[in-house]
Amino acid sequence: MGLWSSAGRWRRPRAARRYPVPLTAHQLWMVSLSAPVSRDRSASRTTLYPFTRIDDEAARRWLADQWDIASRDALVGRLDELSRSGYRARAYRLTGVSPLAWDAALYVDISRRGFACGLLSEAEAWTALKNIVPAVAGTYGSWREYADHYLLGRKVWRGDLRATQATQGSQGSQGSPDGGFPAPQALADAHLRSLLDPANRSSPWNLAPWDAIRVPDRAR
Template sequence: MVQMFEPFRRRRSPQPPYEPPLSTHQLWQVSLSAPVNRGREASRTTLYPFRHRDDAEAERWLREEWEIPGREELLYRLDDLLREGYRAPLRAQTGADPLAWDVALYVDVVRKGYAAGHLDAPTAWQLLSATVMPTVAAYDSWQAFATDYLLVRKVWMEGLRATPDEGFPAPQAVSDAHLRTLLDPANPTSPWNRAPWHVISLPDRPL
């Protein structure tokens, strides 16, 4: 007997919680995680990390990818990313202090922690503000930030060769292409064009 199915209907994803409009400084801070937010589901212009509400996905991602089951572990990992992170053993290989990789991950984890309910909005913004001074001291443009991010990603990819995790990350070409779209001055959707590097040094204002 042939079973009849109703025509497939796409379910509308629930909207994310109300997010007040960001200021120029807030968008700049959120935009530090833009290199790691490549998927279509990602929001690059709100504190909430997804276009549609998916708190469960944020919680799953923190637990499975970072082994972060709660607030205490989240704050510990964030502190480590700013103090040492993944860049510490890479200093000898790169000849620099490649902060961009750790900052991008840090901001991404803060935003996921907010979505998972481990952080409220004021705490999340306080944590994101901690990235501003070291990042501005290390870089003078989004181009410089992106170059350092890609440098460390390549070293990280090399370290995964011949390991069970070799196929886990997206190919380097995918990351390279994503960074090009973020840096493209003709791309109106790039948060880096909406919040140019220098705005963090200017008085904050609504977008």
């Protein structure tokens, strides 16, 4: 079944064929806000569409399973919540720091998946991404600062998840500190290091430097 499923994914058309126009520098910068979340091999980090190959159903399942989003109203409500307070409100109470980057990454990721499954039009998805730009660009001065706050927000989220599991009596896999978690912390750390590595030519953060959003837009 696994091999058949994998083969099915490879038969899907590439997202770049459906959306062939390359992103501008500003568009790539906005999409790149979700790069910390886009870790798996099927993810696209250089298109508005969240996957390298067309898989609208995967986006629909993910929104339903991870966020309980099955309608346009639910998606818009979640985006509004993330833009206003999100996880950073709780993080501030715990740490004295408000990690906007964590909420921004989730906001852009959800917007892209909402576009993929038809809950947002392409124009609406770009509008949603533009709405988060002033807050993010005004808070951080580099992708490294953004990455640091993303990790802080993730640690608060993991702490909440761990507390929930403890309450429910979950021990994780063989007592591992990362057992039962969506992604090990070490994996998230390594992914961010790769994004920040100046030698990584495929990193969207190198393709769209932080200051790109502060200058007039241009074709890439």
